[in-house]
Amino acid sequence: MNRYLEDVSPGDHFPGGSVEVTEADILAFARAFDPQPMHMDAAFAAETRFKGLIASGWHTAALVMRQIALAKPLGDTEVLGMGVENLRWHQPVRPGDTLHVDMEVVATKPSESNPRYGTVKFLITTRNQHGETVMTHSPICWVPRRPPG
């Protein structure tokens, strides 16, 4: 079922699923998209202040997107991002970590340019298995308004 702008309100919470991040995942993403030694070279990474491999922040963001797509906070309505505010990587993500994603609606607004659409701003909080927040961000999504009648 599609959800419309009118179907979500600030304060609505949607639990996301969890995902384990393996060393193989971290290496594969880094080779494809973020080829820097702290993401790809365990021996190098062990000598840094992180004391081991850390995931590319964009890998974490992509894993979180997967959880959002699977959780379907807008039902069968697509989650179409126009942009993101305040993305912060608070803590490193390491091999073996399990990420838990929580979604909250923080604002909804009818579009000024298109009466058939509006925007929903989320706050997405991603925590690891220790309950530490590793990433927060606020995607702003383009969402259809409920058709009249």
Place this chain on the structure above:
Amino acid sequence: MNRYLEDVSPGDHFPGGSVEVTEADILAFARAFDPQPMHMDAAFAAETRFKGLIASGWHTAALVMRQIALAKPLGDTEVLGMGVENLRWHQPVRPGDTLHVDMEVVATKPSESNPRYGTVKFLITTRNQHGETVMTHSPICWVPRRPPG
């Protein structure tokens, strides 16, 4: 050679490389990280207002990260993101598009909490082969200060 906070200034420009985005790339990223029909199902996507497959915005962001990592705007100093401001996906990225990345330093600031580090804020502008801006964002990176002496 490592570059330090003192080696970059607002207004500095760094050209990034270019990358072609194939349909296979778009499908593979979507299956792994953003399994929604507009990114995975060409027949579905043809019937949307986009009239065809569009890349996940996070795929575009990851491809841009690759260009930044290869361009090494900080020399051999790692590009370590603390966060991102004002990420905007202005136009869809489609199969066959070629993305060009341009990096500009917009601010540098010594850290208030750690005298050995500071932050560099970039403005990254990504355009397609038609010169249209498809994505802009401002990563904030954690950069070592030049050691005394």
